[in-house]
Structure formats: structure tokens, C-alpha cells
Amino acid sequence: MRRRLIDASPLSPEEARTAWREGHGDHPLDRYLKTGRIPHIWCPGCGIGIAFTAFVKALEKSGASVDKTVVVSGIGCSGRAAGYLNLDTYHTTHGRAIPFATGLKLARPELNVVVFSGDGDLFAIGGNHTIHAARRNVDMTVICVNNFNYGMTGGQGGPTTPVGARTTTTPYGCAEHPFNLIHMAGAAGAVYVARWTVLHTHEMRDSFDEAMKKHGFSFVEVISPCPTGYVRRNKLGTPLDLMKYYRDNSYLSDTLDPDETALSFNSRIAVGKFVDRERPTFMDMYNEWIVSRAGESEEKGQT
Numbered sequence: 001m002r003r004r005l006i007d008a009s010p011l012s013p014e015e016a017r018t019a020w021r022e023g024h025g026d027h028p029l030d031r032y033l034k035t036g037r038i039p040h041i042w043c044p045g046c047g048i049g050i051a052f053t054a055f056v057k058a059l060e061k062s063g064a065s066v067d068k069t070v071v072v073s074g075i076g077c078s079g080r081a082a083g084y085l086n087l088d089t090y091h092t093t094h095g096r097a098i099p100f101a102t103g104l105k106l107a108r109p110e111l112n113v114v115v116f117s118g119d120g121d122l123f124a125i126g127g128n129h130t131i132h133a134a135r136r137n138v139d140m141t142v143i144c145v146n147n148f149n150y151g152m153t154g155g156q157g158g159p160t161t162p163v164g165a166r167t168t169t170t171p172y173g174c175a176e177h178p179f180n181l182i183h184m185a186g187a188a189g190a191v192y193v194a195r196w197t198v199l200h201t202h203e204m205r206d207s208f209d210e211a212m213k214k215h216g217f218s219f220v221e222v223i224s225p226c227p228t229g230y231v232r233r234n235k236l237g238t239p240l241d242l243m244k245y246y247r248d249n250s251y252l253s254d255t256l257d258p259d260e261t262a263l264s265f266n267s268r269i270a271v272g273k274f275v276d277r278e279r280p281t282f283m284d285m286y287n288e289w290i291v292s293r294a295g296e297s298e299e300k301g302q303t
């Protein structure tokens, strides 16, 4: 019996790709992917791949030049997304995706700069960078996949773990208040703030597209299951159960104040676009206050 199971082992990744192409031809999104790196590392039932696909579809929909789009990620399961994209991408150190992306945008303002990372990377280790990039209104798009724990490192509690939720570091239930990412991003100064679950594939795609076209710091939170960590420890069922949960418990409410969008353990999930406004970006301010005034001073012979 064991012998037969070994004989029936699945195709190698290369054989699987060849078989797919022979049967179906190239996938229309292949040109955005480093197909040689697939299969990806994400667990079965993980939502990151859905958010990743929505992002690739947003790239296609937006017509953004692949030569002018750069994706930066930090550390964690979501941070692995950068490695699968056939663009210029950077997989940076923990929490440092946003300062890296900021430097990139300042040096090459014509680039479409996107950060794709997770809740722990962006709001714990990199929390300070996130709020200050929003305050400065640096022109970039930040996509944050929020699965309420540190999936890659073993399912520890993080800055979005709800009160009472079990993780490897909160076995009796989390005793800390979580961040509401929507409220934080909006209060810090983001000009575009939205939230979707991985069930909202079309809305996510359209929101990523809109966020990339926005002039300024745009932020999209994606609520996603981590079946290996958070979902299993909290006995929330199968990945399909989570999708049904998102279907039955998310509600569209663009008119809610960001302060009213907080999530708690197994709460209903407000989705939609909560902030859409205009503010001068960091480069606008820099050009107005530094470049033009320094030029005037030089003309007057001042230092």
C-alpha cells in the first residue's frame, strides 16, 4: 500500500506547469509572475494567495506599467508575495518595507510604489514607519493582509489579535487591546483607507486599482484566514467555514467613521472605503517649502 502511494506521488512543479500549459496554454496573468517560483509557500486555505491574485488583477486592470511598478514587502507570510512577482521587487528586513519604499519614491517619483505585507510587519515592528509615512502623506499604496497573528513564526499574538483570542503566546486568550488599522491609518493622515475580506475578490481588485491611482498615502486592509495558526487555535473551522463567515458577517458601510470600524473576536466586519480625501503629498510639500525657497535664497545670495 505504501509503495503504491509513493508511485502515485504528484508531479514535480515543472511537470505540473508543463501539463497545465499543454492543456490550457499560458495563464493570462503569467506575465506578472515569476512562474518558475511557483508553487508558492502559502498553506492550503490561506487567504494571502487570494489577496495576491486580486493585486495582480488590479495591476492588469489599472494598465500600470510593469516597468514603472515596484513592490516592496517586509518579513512574514504576506511578505513573500514580492518574490512571486515578475516586477522589480524588494523583500526587506522586518518592519522596514515602508522606509525602503519611501526612499524609493523620493529617489524615483515617477514610480508606482506598492507595499504588500502583513499586520505584524506593518503595525508592530514597522508600526512607527507606517504612521509617519501616512502623516507625511508619502505617495504609495500599502496593502496589509491582516490574519490576526504572526503566521510564519508559529502563530504568536500580534498587534491586531483580538481580546480573548488564543495564539501560541496567548493560550488563555489575548489580554491586550488590538489596533483598529482603519482608524490608525485614517487618523495618521492616509488619503485613502479601505477594508475588504478575501471573499471580496472584485472589490479588493477595484480598491487596489483605485488606491494605486490615488495621489498620496493609500491603505487597504485585507482580512484573511490563517488556517494553520489563528483559525486552528481558535477552532474556527475549515477555510471554507471562514469564507462563509465572511459572507454572513461582513457588511458594506462606506459611511462609518473609521473609529467605528474596530474588530473584536468573531465580530461582524465593516468593509468598504472609509476615507477618500486630498492632502498635499510629502513631495508636494518638499517642493513648495524646500526646493523653491532654497532656489529663491540662492538667487538673493543668501545661504
Ligand code: SF4
Residues within 6 Å of the ligand: 041, 042, 043, 045, 046, 047, 048, 077, 078, 147, 151, 152, 225, 226, 227, 228, 229
Ligand atoms: Fe497563511 Fe498562516 Fe500558512 Fe502563513 S502560516 S501561509 S498566514 S495559513
